[in-house]
Amino acid sequence: MTNVYVHGVGMTQFGTFVDRTMKDLLLDACIQALNEAGNPKVDAVYVGNFMGGSIYNQEILGAIVANELGLGFIPTAKVEGACASGGIAVRQGVLGIQSGEYETVLVAGVEKMKHASTADVTQAINAAMDNDSNEKRAGLTFPGFFGVLANRYFFETGASKKHLAMVALKNRENAIQNPLAQFRKPATLEEIMEARMITNPLGLYDCSPMTDGAAAIVLSSKKSPVHVRSSAQSSGPTQMQDADDLLSIPAIRESGRLAYKKAGVGPEDIDVVEIHDCFSMTEMLAIEELGFFSKREGWKAIEEGRTKVTGDKPVNTSGGLLSRGHPIGATGISQLYQLVHQLRGTAPNQVAGNPRLALAQNLGGTGSYSVVHILERV
Template sequence: MTQSTGSGESLEESPTITGVGMTVFTKKDERPLLELLATAADRALDDADVSPTSLDSLHVGNAAAEAFNRRSGLANALTSELGITNVTARRIENTSASGASAFLDAFDAIRSGRSRVALVVGGEKMSSADTATSTEIISRITHDAEYEQGVTLPSFAGLAADRYFRLYDADREDLAHVAVKNHDNASQNPYAHFDKQVTVEEILESPVVADPLRLYDCCPTGDGAAAVLLTTKNNGVEVAACESAVGTHAVADRPDPLEIESVREAGNSAYASADVTPADIDVACIHDAFSILEWLEVEELGLAERGKAWQLTVDGTTDRDGSLPINPGGGLKARGHPLGGTGISQIVELVWQLRGDAPENRAVSDINCGLAVNVAGFGNNSVCTVLKGEEA
């Protein structure tokens, strides 16, 4: 095992995470985007006990600051906020997976020998944008042909849920348990967008968004930021793998609209790189932008057989005290989904859990291996990360 000694020499061992931090995800944070990012950054640096001047590189995950905030050059402005020069800095955009893509970028910067101390900051401030702008930016994530026909992300999710119910033994009430669970987890997470529990009845009675999906099946977008510090040290949470894959862009071109090829491919690559199997995963943060996606992704990741993920929700396997807790921080559904912040918040949650730092009422016990999946668009690009605790 050798440590990197600077530019050009590459790393023989896995990068580790030695610091994490985030802001409270919320509908509207009065602070400017740059301050949100700097706040999360400061928290991760404090957690790692690292000075900003020690950084070699800064990787900012953000989906649409130019459109949402009329702000450009976010990475450079953040270096100024942090008071640093002479680093490599850039922003990474991959729609709703911008956060994890920035993390992957930092992971590669460490492995290539460019960086020994890399800060990844993901965040979004969506409350600044008018509804027309944010709706258009989010809708344009889909394939042009589908966008032009008016198919939106919620409608894809509604069609998927309807098909799932037709093919498998799950029903509308079973699906509500995903949101019940994730809201319950978020109610124990002081950084979550939603702090209240919801009942099956409330979910079923909430307004229809894209039948059979109700409002409470859909995640809230909003404002927030999260950050992690990646280094070459041995004393943190190990990043055993970070892999990504692109899948078919147009949903209509997929062999089955319930399949998310990019999640499957990224997951399989990550398992192979980390030398683990799905059975080794103790806890997972899944991209549940819509409740039905939690099931589809759990199946693509091999954590349940196809058509069986719903059972893990209904029988409590994916609860905090179950054998495979899913989204212990509340998921996108209830922790919230400030686009560029989401992928990093998943990693923050896993690190807290793997280090045993999650508050007692949210802590998942006996875990060594965590998985996060962050998804762009309706599954056209996914990033899958496998983390291992210090004892793993």
Template sequence: MRKVTILGTGMTKFGKDLDSSLKTLSHEAITKCLSDANISKDKIEAAYVGNSVAGLITGQETIRGQVMLRESGIGGIPIFNTENACASSSTAFHLAWLGIASGMYECVLVTGVEKMTHEDRTKTFLAYESGLDVETITSSSKQSTHSIFMEVYAEKAKVYMEKYGVTKEHLARIAAKNHTNGSLNPYAQKNIPMTYEDVLNDKIIVNPFTKAMCSPISDGGAAIILCSENFARKHTTNLVYVSGSIVNSTSINQDSNVIEITSKKAYSQAGISPEELDVIEVHDATASAELIAYEQIGLCGIGEGKLLVEEGVTNIEGVKPVNPSGGLESKGHPIGATGLGQIIEITWQLQGRAGKHQINGKPRIGLAQNAGGHLGSENAACTITILER
């Protein structure tokens, strides 16, 4: 397997925009990406497109990527459509990485796009339910006031909080951190800084979560150009390498955590330990998901996540900054674009291009943890991507 590098990145501002479409979102992200890479689209040998719920929201099925990329004048090449819940675009990234690492291609495009907003909000909330085993959903559990995933995360959070002495204040401090980080990020959907008191006093969505502790409904697009090291060196000296890329699913008997297992595989592949990470983006669909992820990716021991919060370890100026972008809670969660958005953030941090939310020092290694769907008590899918300067 040969070295794979990120040559260009581009993304839209995440947010709610009823007038946007899959085509306009993808076109904006791809145009920015090609400009950043300083290459023409005829250099792209294959394209990998991540999307989760276009069929349910827009009715566009089966040829999603072909339809979207046509808007950008891209065709006549292999186009791979990838659907893997909230991990759709990071899964597309993994497949694109394999295409370069194997020597099949020299330069490929990865894009993730999602259109979540709809005039009929019921459509959006029902789309979320497709990330579960629909045969297990009872009619009484179907609702149209918030994502069913908030219920799923809330039940897990209550068990975890009771077991390890975690309070709502811990969750509020995580959410406040992310909203404050997001206020510095021009691509973030929610850009108003919050204190933990603001978070605690926000509207209750489902106990123990207030609105500020939950990721919002979002539209957005993101794109990355991946290429071989030789190809990249002809265009830039600011190289970022993909040193780890693992996609996994929950086990049948769920005797181990999918995020923990996937992380360990990625660390082994990259030849690093969690202690070497300089910057991290995790899948904070809720504040509790971020807290638990600290332990799952090995930043601390089981039940010790709250200590990282209390000591400010994961703050943007901390020893292990987590979600300097604002995370899903603030930057937004257009589910088919979320994973690629995380990878772009890590790329920018390593290149020193993150602007006002750039972390201190000169980060060398970063990790993006993306999860999707839910089966039983576990995430159905997980990806871990490790990038290195």
């Protein structure tokens, strides 16, 4: 099969940019990635985006990129997969190259959220739930789902709100060192635990924020020092009441299993990880589902500091969604931005020992989609 390599990455500052348009952010990230790749001839463009249509009234993002950058009349598409839009867009680029149809693909992700009210954004995000269901009509929300999950996790394990706070604190400490992160102000464990309640037991710091931002990546069949060792995707239950085991997210587990199988490696081989921590609880569960720690024991690994930059399995060295920020369509690509820098040895919070294998996991919905990419320094 054709190998796929990373030739360039780009990312805007994540945060609140009321004076920058979605197009401006999107093109900024694309130009950075293309420049880094040496401005190659691009054969196709994929753009990950979730709510451009619903809260920004802007679609045709792929064609806008091709036109504004003068890439020619090449095929383009916008990819929507809720919060996994970016990761799925990257996977479409990988598949396009592996099929032999394209040699070089530009993949970007973008979201503009900060111009809208929290209630309107919460409503728009709810589009990623099954709205024709008794569950949605009961008033369940995204943070609500992970709140229900967290209370059960506490009930079945020795974990408590303090362990969720430790995840949020770790990711905040990592973001402080990342110049592109949204939140770089130090926080204390007490502050995090006492913050305003969103959906019991999740407080403000346990939930990823609304963010403006964009990220981009150039992929090609031509060789480079960063190889896309595997790309895998799965789906899962779209309703909480359909979960066989509430403390398992099958899409994460299955996408991880497939990615390891395709790469011929196991969780023990991975040197550095970016995980979809839309909520602190999600990170605690994902490190179990991806096989880094045993089921129902992720909280212990967090308590022991094993997921810190200095730990044996560093997770979210960028600050994660919680503190790097979560411009929905850009998130999956910003994870790869951090990992490519980790493999090059140029990342903020660079992990020791010249990492060789890096894993990114991007989640959509409450477990509706999950994408895993494994990158390798070659």
